Amino acid sequence: MKYTIKIHKISTVDDLENAWNTKDYKELLRRFDFTNDDVNDSKELRELLFMAIADRDPSEAARIVLDYKLSDKMNEHQIDSVSYEMLVDKISEEYPRIGLHKTLFVINQLLYKAFNGKFPNTKATIIDFDITPKANADETITKEIALKCFTQNLDSHNVIIRLFEKQLNGEEEFDEADDIIWEIKKNENSYRLITSDYFMSPQEFLNEEFEAKITFFAED
Template identity: 75%
Template sequence: MKYAIKIHKISTVDELENSWNIEDYKELLERFDFPNAESTDIKELRELLFMAIADFETNEAAAIVLDYKLSDHLNEGQIDSISHEMLVDKISEEYPEIELHQQLFNINQLLYKAYNGKFPNTKATIVNFDITPKANADENITKEIALKCIAKSLDSHNVVIRLFGNQLNADEAFEEANDVIWELQKNDAGYRLITSEYFMSKEEFLKQEFEANIAFFEEE
Protein backbone atom coordinates (compact mmCIF):
# COMPACT_ATOMS: atom_id res chain seq x y z
CA MET A 1 0.00 0.00 0.00
CA LYS A 2 1.19 3.49 -0.81
CA TYR A 3 0.70 6.67 1.22
CA ALA A 4 1.77 10.30 0.88
CA ILE A 5 2.90 11.87 4.15
CA LYS A 6 3.53 15.49 5.02
CA ILE A 7 4.87 16.32 8.46
CA HIS A 8 3.80 19.73 9.73
CA LYS A 9 5.31 19.89 13.20
CA ILE A 10 7.42 17.77 15.57
CA SER A 11 7.41 18.72 19.25
CA THR A 12 9.34 17.40 22.24
CA VAL A 13 7.51 17.64 25.58
CA ASP A 14 8.20 16.53 29.15
CA GLU A 15 4.53 16.18 30.08
CA LEU A 16 1.33 15.16 28.32
CA GLU A 17 -1.77 17.31 28.64
CA ASN A 18 -4.65 15.76 30.58
CA SER A 19 -2.53 12.87 31.83
CA TRP A 20 -3.79 13.64 35.35
CA ASN A 21 -7.25 14.90 36.27
CA ILE A 22 -8.90 16.30 39.40
CA GLU A 23 -10.01 12.86 40.58
CA ASP A 24 -6.44 11.54 40.21
CA TYR A 25 -5.02 14.34 42.31
CA LYS A 26 -7.66 13.96 45.03
CA GLU A 27 -7.13 10.20 45.24
CA LEU A 28 -3.35 10.64 45.40
CA LEU A 29 -3.70 13.30 48.10
CA GLU A 30 -5.65 10.76 50.16
CA ARG A 31 -2.88 8.23 49.68
CA PHE A 32 -0.24 10.78 50.67
CA ASP A 33 -2.05 11.49 53.96
CA PHE A 34 -3.61 14.76 52.80
CA PRO A 35 -7.33 13.86 52.89
CA ASN A 36 -10.41 15.94 52.17
CA ALA A 37 -8.88 18.35 49.67
CA GLU A 38 -11.93 20.42 48.74
CA SER A 39 -10.49 22.49 45.91
CA THR A 40 -11.74 21.95 42.37
CA ASP A 41 -8.84 23.91 40.86
CA ILE A 42 -6.54 21.40 39.18
CA LYS A 43 -3.44 23.59 39.51
CA GLU A 44 -4.04 24.07 43.23
CA LEU A 45 -4.57 20.33 43.73
CA ARG A 46 -1.33 19.62 41.88
CA GLU A 47 0.55 22.05 44.12
CA LEU A 48 -0.98 20.46 47.23
CA LEU A 49 0.03 17.03 45.97
CA PHE A 50 3.62 18.15 45.38
CA MET A 51 3.72 19.49 48.95
CA ALA A 52 2.35 16.21 50.30
CA ILE A 53 4.77 14.13 48.23
CA ALA A 54 7.73 16.10 49.60
CA ASP A 55 7.14 14.56 53.05
CA PHE A 56 7.92 11.08 51.69
CA GLU A 57 11.11 9.38 50.62
CA THR A 58 11.45 9.25 46.84
CA ASN A 59 11.00 5.48 46.55
CA GLU A 60 8.02 5.55 48.92
CA ALA A 61 6.33 8.21 46.81
CA ALA A 62 7.09 6.30 43.62
CA ALA A 63 5.56 3.15 45.09
CA ILE A 64 2.37 4.99 46.06
CA VAL A 65 1.86 6.48 42.60
CA LEU A 66 2.80 3.20 40.87
CA ASP A 67 0.30 1.32 43.04
CA TYR A 68 -2.43 3.82 42.18
CA LYS A 69 -1.88 3.70 38.44
CA LEU A 70 -0.53 0.23 37.75
CA SER A 71 -1.63 -2.16 40.50
CA ASP A 72 -3.73 -4.02 37.90
CA HIS A 73 -0.56 -4.79 35.94
CA LEU A 74 2.21 -5.03 38.55
CA ASN A 75 2.47 -7.01 41.76
CA GLU A 76 3.82 -5.66 45.05
CA GLY A 77 7.35 -6.93 44.38
CA GLN A 78 7.47 -5.38 40.91
CA ILE A 79 6.20 -2.04 42.25
CA ASP A 80 8.83 -2.06 45.00
CA SER A 81 11.59 -2.85 42.50
CA ILE A 82 10.52 -0.20 39.99
CA SER A 83 10.13 2.42 42.74
CA HIS A 84 13.88 2.14 43.42
CA GLU A 85 14.98 1.72 39.79
CA MET A 86 13.09 4.85 38.71
CA LEU A 87 15.58 7.04 40.56
CA VAL A 88 18.51 5.94 38.41
CA ASP A 89 17.05 4.55 35.18
CA LYS A 90 14.55 5.77 32.61
CA ILE A 91 12.11 2.98 33.37
CA SER A 92 9.47 4.41 31.02
CA GLU A 93 11.92 3.70 28.18
CA GLU A 94 13.55 0.51 29.42
CA TYR A 95 10.72 -1.53 30.95
CA PRO A 96 10.21 -4.68 28.84
CA GLU A 97 6.41 -4.38 28.74
CA ILE A 98 5.96 -1.62 26.17
CA GLU A 99 2.24 -1.31 26.91
CA LEU A 100 3.15 0.25 30.29
CA HIS A 101 5.52 2.88 28.90
CA GLN A 102 2.98 5.71 28.64
CA GLN A 103 1.75 5.32 32.21
CA LEU A 104 5.32 4.95 33.47
CA PHE A 105 6.21 8.15 31.60
CA ASN A 106 3.33 10.02 33.25
CA ILE A 107 4.30 8.70 36.68
CA ASN A 108 7.99 9.47 36.15
CA GLN A 109 7.32 13.04 35.09
CA LEU A 110 4.93 13.72 37.97
CA LEU A 111 7.66 12.61 40.39
CA TYR A 112 10.38 14.43 38.43
CA LYS A 113 8.53 17.71 38.89
CA ALA A 114 7.43 17.03 42.45
CA TYR A 115 11.03 16.41 43.49
CA ASN A 116 12.59 19.15 41.34
CA GLY A 117 14.61 16.82 39.17
CA LYS A 118 15.62 13.96 41.50
CA PHE A 119 14.14 11.50 39.01
CA PRO A 120 15.46 11.21 35.43
CA ASN A 121 13.77 13.56 32.98
CA THR A 122 12.08 11.68 30.15
CA LYS A 123 10.52 13.16 27.03
CA ALA A 124 7.69 12.43 24.62
CA THR A 125 7.46 13.25 20.92
CA ILE A 126 4.35 14.69 19.27
CA VAL A 127 4.09 14.60 15.47
CA ASN A 128 1.43 16.53 13.55
CA PHE A 129 1.09 15.24 10.00
CA ASP A 130 -1.13 14.54 7.01
CA ILE A 131 -1.36 11.10 5.48
CA THR A 132 -3.10 10.49 2.16
CA PRO A 133 -3.84 6.98 0.83
CA LYS A 134 -2.80 6.46 -2.79
CA ALA A 135 -4.58 4.15 -5.27
CA ASN A 136 -6.38 1.45 -3.27
CA ALA A 137 -4.58 1.92 0.05
CA ASP A 138 -6.61 1.50 3.22
CA GLU A 139 -8.17 4.81 4.28
CA ASN A 140 -8.57 3.69 7.89
CA ILE A 141 -5.28 4.93 9.31
CA THR A 142 -4.23 2.64 12.15
CA LYS A 143 -1.24 2.96 14.47
CA GLU A 144 0.53 0.28 12.44
CA ILE A 145 0.00 2.16 9.18
CA ALA A 146 1.10 5.46 10.72
CA LEU A 147 4.21 3.96 12.30
CA LYS A 148 5.26 2.05 9.19
CA CYS A 149 4.89 5.21 7.10
CA ILE A 150 6.64 7.53 9.56
CA ALA A 151 9.50 5.03 9.89
CA LYS A 152 10.31 5.65 6.22
CA SER A 153 11.47 9.16 7.15
CA LEU A 154 13.62 8.18 10.14
CA ASP A 155 17.37 7.82 10.46
CA SER A 156 18.56 4.21 10.14
CA HIS A 157 19.86 4.28 13.73
CA ASN A 158 16.34 4.87 15.07
CA VAL A 159 15.28 2.43 17.81
CA VAL A 160 12.04 1.39 16.07
CA ILE A 161 13.94 0.52 12.91
CA ARG A 162 16.58 -1.44 14.85
CA LEU A 163 14.16 -3.29 17.16
CA PHE A 164 11.28 -3.94 14.78
CA GLY A 165 12.89 -4.39 11.38
CA ASN A 166 11.06 -7.65 10.69
CA GLN A 167 7.72 -6.11 11.65
CA LEU A 168 8.30 -3.00 9.53
CA ASN A 169 9.16 -5.23 6.57
CA ALA A 170 6.01 -7.34 7.13
CA ASP A 171 8.01 -10.49 7.92
CA GLU A 172 6.23 -10.60 11.29
CA ALA A 173 2.98 -9.23 12.70
CA PHE A 174 3.44 -5.74 14.17
CA GLU A 175 1.28 -5.89 17.29
CA GLU A 176 3.82 -3.73 19.14
CA ALA A 177 2.84 -0.73 17.00
CA ASN A 178 -0.21 -0.21 19.23
CA ASP A 179 2.08 0.34 22.23
CA VAL A 180 4.98 2.12 20.52
CA ILE A 181 2.48 4.79 19.48
CA TRP A 182 0.75 5.95 22.64
CA GLU A 183 -1.97 7.96 20.93
CA LEU A 184 -3.10 8.56 17.34
CA GLN A 185 -5.75 11.24 16.91
CA LYS A 186 -7.47 12.56 13.82
CA ASN A 187 -8.58 16.19 13.80
CA ASP A 188 -9.42 18.95 11.33
CA ALA A 189 -5.73 19.64 10.75
CA GLY A 190 -4.80 16.02 10.03
CA TYR A 191 -3.30 13.50 12.44
CA ARG A 192 -1.51 13.80 15.77
CA LEU A 193 0.79 11.04 16.96
CA ILE A 194 2.28 10.75 20.46
CA THR A 195 5.14 8.42 21.37
CA SER A 196 8.23 8.28 23.56
CA GLU A 197 11.28 10.28 22.50
CA TYR A 198 13.11 7.00 23.00
CA PHE A 199 11.25 5.53 20.03
CA MET A 200 11.23 8.63 17.87
CA SER A 201 13.18 11.85 18.46
CA LYS A 202 12.86 15.11 16.58
CA GLU A 203 16.46 14.90 15.37
CA GLU A 204 15.89 11.51 13.70
CA PHE A 205 13.43 12.81 11.08
CA LEU A 206 15.13 13.13 7.71
CA LYS A 207 12.20 14.13 5.48
CA GLN A 208 9.15 16.32 5.98
CA GLU A 209 7.29 15.24 2.86
CA PHE A 210 7.55 11.80 1.27
CA GLU A 211 5.73 8.73 -0.04
CA ALA A 212 5.79 5.38 1.71
CA ASN A 213 5.16 1.91 0.36
CA ILE A 214 4.23 -0.45 3.19
CA ALA A 215 3.12 -4.08 3.46
CA PHE A 216 1.35 -6.21 6.05
CA PHE A 217 2.25 -9.59 7.47
CA GLU A 218 0.19 -12.48 6.12
CA GLU A 219 0.22 -15.86 7.77
CA GLU A 220 0.90 -18.73 5.40
Protein backbone atom coordinates in the same frame (compact mmCIF):
# COMPACT_ATOMS: atom_id res chain seq x y z
CA MET B 1 0.07 0.15 0.15
CA LYS B 2 1.44 3.61 -0.59
CA TYR B 3 0.98 6.84 1.35
CA THR B 4 2.27 10.37 1.07
CA ILE B 5 3.02 12.17 4.31
CA LYS B 6 3.60 15.83 5.07
CA ILE B 7 4.87 16.75 8.52
CA HIS B 8 3.68 20.12 9.81
CA LYS B 9 5.28 20.14 13.23
CA ILE B 10 7.33 17.94 15.55
CA SER B 11 7.26 18.89 19.23
CA THR B 12 9.07 17.58 22.29
CA VAL B 13 7.19 17.72 25.59
CA ASP B 14 7.89 16.60 29.15
CA ASP B 15 4.24 16.17 30.10
CA LEU B 16 0.99 15.08 28.47
CA GLU B 17 -2.16 17.16 28.65
CA ASN B 18 -4.94 15.62 30.72
CA ALA B 19 -2.69 12.80 31.95
CA TRP B 20 -4.07 13.47 35.44
CA ASN B 21 -7.49 14.73 36.44
CA THR B 22 -9.12 16.07 39.61
CA LYS B 23 -10.19 12.60 40.67
CA ASP B 24 -6.59 11.33 40.36
CA TYR B 25 -5.21 14.20 42.43
CA LYS B 26 -7.77 13.73 45.20
CA GLU B 27 -7.19 10.00 45.43
CA LEU B 28 -3.41 10.42 45.47
CA LEU B 29 -3.67 13.09 48.16
CA ARG B 30 -5.69 10.64 50.22
CA ARG B 31 -3.01 7.98 49.77
CA PHE B 32 -0.36 10.49 50.82
CA ASP B 33 -2.42 11.34 53.93
CA PHE B 34 -2.84 14.88 52.65
CA THR B 35 -6.59 15.01 52.04
CA ASN B 36 -8.18 18.41 51.48
CA ASP B 37 -11.86 18.11 50.56
CA ASP B 38 -12.30 21.88 50.33
CA VAL B 39 -10.17 22.16 47.17
CA ASN B 40 -11.60 21.29 43.75
CA ASP B 41 -9.41 23.32 41.42
CA SER B 42 -7.15 21.00 39.41
CA LYS B 43 -4.14 23.32 39.47
CA GLU B 44 -4.38 23.84 43.22
CA LEU B 45 -4.81 20.12 43.83
CA ARG B 46 -1.71 19.44 41.77
CA GLU B 47 0.30 21.91 43.85
CA LEU B 48 -0.93 20.27 47.07
CA LEU B 49 0.00 16.86 45.69
CA PHE B 50 3.52 18.09 44.85
CA MET B 51 3.89 19.21 48.45
CA ALA B 52 2.65 15.86 49.73
CA ILE B 53 4.96 13.92 47.40
CA ALA B 54 7.99 16.03 48.30
CA ASP B 55 7.45 15.26 52.00
CA ARG B 56 8.12 11.57 51.37
CA ASP B 57 11.21 9.60 50.52
CA PRO B 58 11.45 9.53 46.68
CA SER B 59 11.23 5.75 46.35
CA GLU B 60 8.32 5.63 48.82
CA ALA B 61 6.49 8.33 46.86
CA ALA B 62 7.13 6.44 43.64
CA ARG B 63 5.75 3.26 45.18
CA ILE B 64 2.51 5.03 46.20
CA VAL B 65 1.93 6.49 42.72
CA LEU B 66 2.89 3.24 40.98
CA ASP B 67 0.48 1.30 43.17
CA TYR B 68 -2.32 3.74 42.31
CA LYS B 69 -1.78 3.56 38.55
CA LEU B 70 -0.39 0.08 37.96
CA SER B 71 -1.47 -2.27 40.76
CA ASP B 72 -3.59 -4.14 38.18
CA LYS B 73 -0.58 -4.61 35.90
CA MET B 74 2.28 -5.16 38.38
CA ASN B 75 2.59 -7.23 41.54
CA GLU B 76 3.91 -5.83 44.81
CA HIS B 77 7.46 -7.01 44.17
CA GLN B 78 7.54 -5.41 40.70
CA ILE B 79 6.21 -2.12 42.03
CA ASP B 80 8.80 -2.10 44.80
CA SER B 81 11.61 -2.82 42.35
CA VAL B 82 10.51 -0.17 39.84
CA SER B 83 10.12 2.44 42.60
CA TYR B 84 13.88 2.24 43.22
CA GLU B 85 14.94 1.81 39.59
CA MET B 86 13.04 4.96 38.59
CA LEU B 87 15.48 7.09 40.55
CA VAL B 88 18.43 6.11 38.37
CA ASP B 89 17.02 4.76 35.09
CA LYS B 90 14.52 5.96 32.50
CA ILE B 91 12.09 3.16 33.27
CA SER B 92 9.44 4.54 30.91
CA GLU B 93 11.89 3.83 28.08
CA GLU B 94 13.58 0.69 29.38
CA TYR B 95 10.81 -1.37 30.98
CA PRO B 96 10.38 -4.64 29.02
CA ARG B 97 6.59 -4.31 28.72
CA ILE B 98 6.16 -1.58 26.11
CA GLY B 99 2.46 -1.41 26.89
CA LEU B 100 3.30 0.23 30.23
CA HIS B 101 5.64 2.89 28.83
CA LYS B 102 3.02 5.62 28.55
CA THR B 103 1.75 5.16 32.11
CA LEU B 104 5.31 4.95 33.44
CA PHE B 105 6.08 8.18 31.56
CA VAL B 106 3.26 10.16 33.19
CA ILE B 107 4.19 8.74 36.61
CA ASN B 108 7.86 9.55 36.10
CA GLN B 109 7.14 13.11 35.05
CA LEU B 110 4.81 13.75 37.97
CA LEU B 111 7.57 12.63 40.33
CA TYR B 112 10.26 14.48 38.38
CA LYS B 113 8.41 17.78 38.79
CA ALA B 114 7.36 17.18 42.38
CA PHE B 115 10.96 16.45 43.39
CA ASN B 116 12.51 19.19 41.21
CA GLY B 117 14.60 16.82 39.15
CA LYS B 118 15.52 13.94 41.49
CA PHE B 119 14.06 11.54 38.95
CA PRO B 120 15.43 11.31 35.37
CA ASN B 121 13.65 13.60 32.93
CA THR B 122 11.94 11.84 30.02
CA LYS B 123 10.34 13.25 26.89
CA ALA B 124 7.49 12.53 24.52
CA THR B 125 7.30 13.38 20.82
CA ILE B 126 4.20 14.89 19.21
CA ILE B 127 3.90 14.89 15.41
CA ASP B 128 1.28 16.89 13.52
CA PHE B 129 0.97 15.63 9.96
CA ASP B 130 -1.14 14.95 6.88
CA ILE B 131 -1.27 11.49 5.34
CA THR B 132 -2.82 10.69 1.97
CA PRO B 133 -3.55 7.12 0.82
CA LYS B 134 -2.51 6.37 -2.77
CA ALA B 135 -4.44 4.09 -5.14
CA ASN B 136 -6.22 1.41 -3.09
CA ALA B 137 -4.41 2.01 0.19
CA ASP B 138 -6.46 1.75 3.38
CA GLU B 139 -7.96 5.12 4.26
CA THR B 140 -8.36 4.25 7.94
CA ILE B 141 -5.01 5.25 9.43
CA THR B 142 -4.11 2.85 12.21
CA LYS B 143 -1.15 3.03 14.57
CA GLU B 144 0.58 0.31 12.56
CA ILE B 145 0.14 2.16 9.27
CA ALA B 146 1.42 5.42 10.73
CA LEU B 147 4.38 3.75 12.41
CA LYS B 148 5.42 1.81 9.31
CA CYS B 149 5.23 5.00 7.25
CA PHE B 150 7.23 7.13 9.68
CA THR B 151 10.02 4.60 10.15
CA GLN B 152 10.79 5.00 6.44
CA ASN B 153 11.60 8.63 7.17
CA LEU B 154 13.85 8.02 10.18
CA ASP B 155 17.60 7.67 10.52
CA SER B 156 18.69 4.05 10.16
CA HIS B 157 19.96 4.01 13.76
CA ASN B 158 16.42 4.52 15.08
CA VAL B 159 15.57 1.99 17.79
CA ILE B 160 12.31 0.84 16.14
CA ILE B 161 14.13 0.05 12.91
CA ARG B 162 16.79 -1.88 14.82
CA LEU B 163 14.40 -3.85 17.04
CA PHE B 164 11.45 -4.54 14.76
CA GLU B 165 12.88 -5.13 11.28
CA LYS B 166 10.77 -8.21 10.54
CA GLN B 167 7.57 -6.55 11.76
CA LEU B 168 8.24 -3.45 9.67
CA ASN B 169 8.86 -5.60 6.60
CA GLY B 170 5.62 -7.52 7.06
CA GLU B 171 7.39 -10.78 7.92
CA GLU B 172 5.77 -10.91 11.37
CA GLU B 173 2.70 -9.40 13.01
CA PHE B 174 3.37 -5.97 14.49
CA ASP B 175 1.32 -6.05 17.69
CA GLU B 176 3.87 -3.78 19.38
CA ALA B 177 2.79 -0.87 17.15
CA ASP B 178 -0.25 -0.24 19.36
CA ASP B 179 2.05 0.28 22.35
CA ILE B 180 4.87 2.16 20.62
CA ILE B 181 2.37 4.75 19.38
CA TRP B 182 0.64 6.09 22.49
CA GLU B 183 -2.07 7.98 20.67
CA ILE B 184 -3.16 8.95 17.18
CA LYS B 185 -6.01 11.39 16.58
CA LYS B 186 -7.59 12.83 13.49
CA ASN B 187 -8.54 16.51 13.46
CA GLU B 188 -10.42 17.35 10.26
CA ASN B 189 -7.86 16.40 7.58
CA SER B 190 -4.77 16.32 9.79
CA TYR B 191 -3.46 13.87 12.35
CA ARG B 192 -1.61 14.08 15.64
CA LEU B 193 0.60 11.24 16.82
CA ILE B 194 2.15 10.89 20.29
CA THR B 195 4.98 8.53 21.18
CA SER B 196 8.07 8.38 23.34
CA ASP B 197 11.11 10.43 22.41
CA TYR B 198 12.98 7.15 22.92
CA PHE B 199 11.21 5.66 19.90
CA MET B 200 11.10 8.79 17.72
CA SER B 201 13.15 11.87 18.48
CA PRO B 202 12.90 15.03 16.32
CA GLN B 203 16.57 14.73 15.33
CA GLU B 204 15.93 11.38 13.62
CA PHE B 205 13.46 12.64 11.00
CA LEU B 206 14.92 13.03 7.50
CA ASN B 207 12.31 14.94 5.47
CA GLU B 208 9.18 17.02 5.99
CA GLU B 209 7.47 15.37 3.01
CA PHE B 210 7.92 11.79 1.87
CA GLU B 211 6.25 8.77 0.33
CA ALA B 212 6.08 5.39 2.02
CA LYS B 213 5.26 1.92 0.69
CA ILE B 214 4.29 -0.52 3.44
CA THR B 215 3.39 -4.19 3.67
CA PHE B 216 1.44 -6.22 6.21
CA PHE B 217 1.98 -9.67 7.61
CA ALA B 218 -0.15 -12.33 5.98
CA GLU B 219 -0.35 -15.86 7.31
CA ASP B 220 0.25 -18.63 4.78
